[in-house]
Amino acid sequence: MSLAIRAEGLVKHFGETKALDGVDLEVPEGKVVGVLGPNGAGKTTAVRVLATLLRPDAGHATVGGHDVVKDPRAVRSLIGLTGQYASVDEDLSGTENLVLLARLLDHSRAGARAKAAELLEQFELTDAAGRAAKTYSGGMRRRLDLAASLVGNPSVLYLDEPTTGLDPHARNEVWAVVRKLVANGVTVLLTTQYLEEADQLADTITVFDHGRVVAEGRPDELKRRVGGQTLQVRPTSLRDLDAVHRILGDLTGVRPTRDDDSGLLTAPVNDPVLLSTLVRKLDEAGITADELALRLPSLDEVFLALTGKQTEGSLA
């Protein structure tokens, strides 16, 4: 499979701060790679280098085979950029913003208007096309941002924290748009502080911390690497708690964690077959359960384990 983005050993310092400290990154064509990390991890700096907005101090990167430092023009003709640092003009209307960008990309006057109308339609902004962007809701703003980054039909799209600050409804709208783009073959590099977002959209996840890549893999691989699986059981009656505790302990060879308030028992497992064995044993003992699950750890737990940091705490 050919690579849309390949970065090797990227270093970028801002004074004493090492924003990037030797980052390698590979994004296969047509895939979504999620770059996950807390504020200040270097996510945005990486995007800015790959979008030719910053020169790296060391290392090199290519986009679509073109070097971002030696041939920035060729890179710029392939990419679209959306996010916290590349925004639309708030004073201009949706149409004007898109026509402006289309004209800059050498569309004719009529061609630019047609392109703007097409994108506004696609992003369900036709009704708001004539209004100044500053009157848009957060979700509409991001949709217009996305539309703006697509004027040049990019084959590689950078989404820098595309849903930061959006409510869940608007966030779902943006996700739906991203999925549609990916279905059309666009390669996406997505940065996010939200694990759920990376889990939802990305084929593979690269975890950044302090300007370094601390882990990468498919979402389920990352989860498995860190925590393995756990078995969770919640008997219907609290009276059965002791019995289930014993059964689960015998089965896994480990003393299960027990929460007397919620009646939830949890034990780590390394063999998924244990789930069916547990079901049979509970059945034999005549115990019913409200909750019975084999689960991977959440990405939050993965993140904590990889970086030693809470994700939400770093937002403050």
Next chain:
Amino acid sequence: MSTPAMNSMAALDRGARHGLTLAWRGILKIRKNPEQLMDVTIAPIVFLVMFTYLFGGALAGSIDSYLQMLVPGIMVMNILQASMTAGVQLNTDVSKGVFDRFRSMPIARSAPLIGAVLADIVRYVVCILVLLVVATIMGFRVQTGPVELLIAAGLTIAFGLCFCWASVFVGMLLKTPQAVQGMMFVLIMPLTFGSNVFVGTSTMPGWLKAWADISPVSLLSDALRGLLNGGAIAGPLTGSLIWMVAAVAVFFPLAMWAYRKRV
């Protein structure tokens, strides 16, 4: 077949087109926020009316003769003030991230800068028109002819375009739009008042007179007085042109350097 010369011509053509497109953006923004024109409409009127009626009688014996001397100088003063907005606007664009999108596109790197400066011409034209209309209502009369008037207006706009690079330089150097505004105010106030715009230089102390006599503001004011009222033109015009060339020679490279460093 394409030669290097043809390629660079094509690049220049594209650069000019992108600059014009971005100038269109600037003009659209002025149309959306007409209050942006306050400094080229209300401010010049206030200065013109205040100085004419407050000092005219005392300084020149009569309001009418003071007006003839003041209007050309007020044109220079206000074009200089209008040109300082360029830095503030560009700084705002950069800090809001609009520039990042432009720069991630395959357009000439200088296009956003050129576009912003071109859009400023609209502001300069508004400034001069407003001044001349109000001055005429107050009794100012062009003593020469329409050709001289057009030359005077064109010269004033060119002066603004040359000196706005200083504002762009400061705009790219300082962090916030407010800081740029404050800095430009501090630079422009002494430049405009330390000149022959409001009073002749003969009563000034030697050091101030020495500067005021050769300051770009004084020289262009004198050139405009010659063009609009009649009188010597060649000397002050030459001096003004030298200042304009010098301003571009110094501040355009500095502005480009600061711009490349900033964005």
